[in-house]
Amino acid sequence: xxxxxxxxxxxxxxxxxxxxxxxxxxxxxxxxxxxxxxxxxxxxxxxxxxxxxxxxxxxxxxxxxxxxxxxxxxxxxxxxxxxxxxxxxxxxxxxxxxxxxxxxxxxxxxxxxxxx
Amino acid sequence: xxxxxxxxxxxxxxxxxxxxxxxxxxxxxxxxxxxxxxxxxxxxxxxxxxxxxxxxxxxxxxxxxxxxxxxxxxxxxxxxxxxxxxxxxxxxxxxxxxxxxxxxxxxxxxxx
Numbered sequence: 144x145x146x147x148x149x150x151x152x153x154x155x156x157x158x159x160x161x162x163x164x165x166x167x168x169x170x171x172x173x174x175x176x177x178x179x180x181x182x183x184x185x186x187x188x189x190x191x192x193x194x195x196x197x198x199x200x201x202x203x204x205x206x207x208x209x210x211x212x213x214x215x216x217x218x219x220x221x222x223x224x225x226x227x228x229x230x231x232x233x234x235x236x237x238x239x240x241x242x243x244x245x246x247x248x249x250x251x252x253x254x255x256x257x258x259x
Numbered sequence: 260x261x262x263x264x265x266x267x268x269x270x271x272x273x274x275x276x277x278x279x280x281x282x283x284x285x286x287x288x289x290x291x292x293x294x295x296x297x298x299x300x301x302x303x304x305x306x307x308x309x310x311x312x313x314x315x316x317x318x319x320x321x322x323x324x325x326x327x328x329x330x331x332x333x334x335x336x337x338x339x340x341x342x343x344x345x346x347x348x349x350x351x352x353x354x355x356x357x358x359x360x361x362x363x364x365x366x367x368x369x370x371x
Binding site: 152175177179184185186187188189192194233237246247249250251252 | 363
């Protein structure tokens with residue numbers, strides 16, 4: 144069965160320090176992986192995506208993620224947190240099985256707090 | 260500007276009433292989706308449609324209904340059969356066979 148696990152429900156960092164949001168997946172197939180960000184009472188915005196090309200993916204707002212097949216991980220990082228990064232982040236997996244349209248599987252989200 | 264619009268942003272309904280949430284997109288996407296979001300549970304798929312006049316149940320379709328009469332529109336009706344309808348509802352769209360989805364701003368439904 145396919146699944147995605149976000150290892151922390153809440154992460155708190157100080158402004159200017161690095162951010163690490165962890166995500167692991169399990170799959171029998173080659174997945175496509177995404178990170179979305181959601182600010183309060185807003186829709187989801189795509190931060191970055193991995194679709195079997197380069198394993199280190201750069202996204203918007205200075206975020207990046209590395210696909211590690213051996214560890215089945217796709218952790219999201221940023222070298223220096225900004226107050227505007229405070230939001231909820233979702234790790235999302237899309238699987239293709241037998242050519243049918245794969246639906247997205249969402250992690251339960253990680254709330255990022257940034258302290259001044 | 261291309262995008263997805265959802266209306267209204269906030270919606271209140273009395274118990275026992277049906278209510279319809281609007282979702283419109285001008286991205287020329289074939290596929291559209293409805294999700295429900297509850298605190299600490301991520302997003303759960305209610306219904307999706309890959310083409311006009313066709314739609315499929317997602318993981319939590321009970322108590323909901325949809326229609327897809329036009330490519331750009333995918334309204335969701337929350338019926339009185341839905342036992343716990345208070346939630347944040349998100350609509351999304353994608354190209355046919357597309358791997359990632361574009362999301363609307365959401366509608367927060369509160370049942371009084």
